[in-house]
Amino acid sequence: MIGAIESAVLRPAQGELHARLQIPKGAEIPHLQEQMAALQEAANCRWCAQRVPILWQEDGVDLGFGLIQSKNLAKNLSGCKEAFLIAVTLGLEVDRLLLRLSAQSSARHFITDGLASALAEAACDAAEAQIKGKLTCKPRFSPGYGDLPLSMQQALLQFLRADRIGITLTKNTLMVPQKSITAIMGIMQ
Numbered sequence: 001m002i003g004a005i006e007s008a009v010l011r012p013a014q015g016e017l018h019a020r021l022q023i024p025k026g027a028e029i030p031h032l033q034e035q036m037a038a039l040q041e042a043a044n045c046r047w048c049a050q051r052v053p054i055l056w057q058e059d060g061v062d063l064g065f066g067l068i069q070s071k072n073l074a075k076n077l078s079g080c081k082e083a084f085l086i087a088v089t090l091g092l093e094v095d096r097l098l099l100r101l102s103a104q105s106s107a108r109h110f111i112t113d114g115l116a117s118a119l120a121e122a123a124c125d126a127a128e129a130q131i132k133g134k135l136t137c138k139p140r141f142s143p144g145y146g147d148l149p150l151s152m153q154q155a156l157l158q159f160l161r162a163d164r165i166g167i168t169l170t171k172n173t174l175m176v177p178q179k180s181i182t183a184i185m186g187i188m189q
Contacts, residue, residue: 001050002164005126007043007090012118020114035112039119044091046165047127049084054186063184065159072146073184076138080186084131086140087162088124089180090116098178120179128185140183156182 018025054077055062060069063083077083094116101109128140144150150173157169160182167180175182 001131002048003046003127003130005045005047005123005130007040007045007119007123010040010043010045010119010122010126012115012122016121017115017118020117021111029111031108031111032115035108035115038097039094039112039116042091042093042097043119043123044093045089045123045126046091047086047088047123047131048160048162048165049086049127049131050160051082051084051187054080054083065155066152068148068152070146070148073141073148076141077184077186079188080138081189082187084137084185084187085156085160086124086127086131086183086185087157087160087165087167087180088120088127088182089162089165089167089175089177090120090123091179092166092177094179095177116179120181124181124183132185132187136188138186138188140185142181142183153182 015025018027021029052064057067060067061074061077063085098109098113098116101112124140141148143153143156153173154169157167166177168176170176
């Protein structure tokens with residue numbers, strides 16, 4: 001499955017935004033509306049997903065792209081027979097916007113970077129709603145959480161063929177575009 005999300009409808013959760021910017025809830029954020037408008041104009045929110053069976057093994061779970069040894073993931077998927085594998089991105093133009101801002105204003109870059117991270121989470125929430133429809137699912141679990149290694153990103157992205165939506169991986173396991181998220185979401189029976 002592949003889909004898109006209109007960036008103009010995305011609204012980052014205030015708590016998420018304040019956490020990303022490391023400021024108290026309710027604190028005023030300078031240039032927020034201006035930077036949000038620029039970010040929404042730059043964003044090209046896309047997602048891809050695959051519904052897969054969960055093959056429970058003695059020493060981990062297999063989601064179709066290899067055995068994953070993670071107690072935290074196994075706990076998150078407990079009781080599930082299937083899962084959605086998800087990749088979501090805000091697109092390369094957001095990276096370009098952040099690069100331009102880093103040369104122009106460190107304050108605006110910092111605000112926009114935090115806002116873009118919060119917007120990526122909002123995009124992931126919107127993609128999740130489109131993907132799961134009326135199904136009940138467990139919370140998303142991403143590489144890098146708990147004991148789920150980032151090193152599995154490459155196999156996950158290849159399995160999803162995430163290059164179709166523009167996501168690639170550097171040698172250091174960083175996703176490009178930077179404001180991209182991968183996740184595993186158990187489908188409850």
